[in-house]
Amino acid sequence: MKRHTGLIVALDTQDVAQARAWAGAVGPAAGAVKLGLEFAYSAGLDAMAEVAGGVPLFLDLKLHDIPNTVGSAVRALSHLRPRLLTLHASGGRAMMEAARKACDEAFPEGERPALLAVTVLTSLDDQALAETGVNDTPRNQVLRLGKLAVSSGMDGLVCSAHELSPLRDALGDAPLLVTPGIRPAGSQAGDQKRIMTPAQARDAGADWIVVGRPVTQAADPAEAARAIAAELAG
Numbered sequence: 001m002k003r004h005t006g007l008i009v010a011l012d013t014q015d016v017a018q019a020r021a022w023a024g025a026v027g028p029a030a031g032a033v034k035l036g037l038e039f040a041y042s043a044g045l046d047a048m049a050e051v052a053g054g055v056p057l058f059l060d061l062k063l064h065d066i067p068n069t070v071g072s073a074v075r076a077l078s079h080l081r082p083r084l085l086t087l088h089a090s091g092g093r094a095m096m097e098a099a100r101k102a103c104d105e106a107f108p109e110g111e112r113p114a115l116l117a118v119t120v121l122t123s124l125d126d127q128a129l130a131e132t133g134v135n136d137t138p139r140n141q142v143l144r145l146g147k148l149a150v151s152s153g154m155d156g157l158v159c160s161a162h163e164l165s166p167l168r169d170a171l172g173d174a175p176l177l178v179t180p181g182i183r184p185a186g187s188q189a190g191d192q193k194r195i196m197t198p199a200q201a202r203d204a205g206a207d208w209i210v211v212g213r214p215v216t217q218a219a220d221p222a223e224a225a226r227a228i229a230a231e232l233a234g
């Protein structure tokens, strides 16, 4: 089965007007826009829904706390009606189950966001992961956390494109697999370590790719987003 791989553009800025302009520019090519910690801490949560306008909103808040706090946080942001919402799988089963319960209770039927568990950040390589005390490869740790997350009621995972194939083998077609760390050929990796191109991620089985700086720092963000969407469609 050939999957459809969609583009999510990460709007990483503290400037509301800039985020609104980017959302308008990339909206026609993107399936969703992602707003995260930088924007939330500077502009506030309510600005996130406003900036997205009509484009589906991915709230990348990477929740990570005790179960009661995470469940309450999910309830507190339910009025924003995000399409996707992140939390860290390393918060554990009870935390993820609390988030799922809060979603089921606080959102109207059929309108809850897909809950995505962040596995191993795409900025970590083998050595950086080992320094956190994990004596295993990113691939094995992603698999371990991915299985835990799916069995804790998560709808999908955030991982690098390098882990897509083993995750599909282990978990099948159902979980949404969302991959940042995407770099079109010739663009700077920056702080990302486990990277692939849009077409490589599509061929490896991504449901969504997340691209930030290669779009937002391009001379023409609308054209950069269109080019990535065309690469995915090719």
Ligand SMILES: O=c1ccn([C@@H]2O[C@H](COP(=O)(O)O)[C@@H](O)[C@H]2O)c(=O)[nH]1
Pocket: 010, 012, 036, 118, 120, 121, 122, 123, 158, 159, 180, 181, 182, 190, 192, 210, 211, 212, 213, 214
């Ligand atoms: O493991 C992860 C989880 C989240 N991200 C987020 O994706 C974008 C990537 O931006 P680029 O500019 O394309 O590097 C960014 O918002 C991160 O917070 C991630 O990169 N890796």
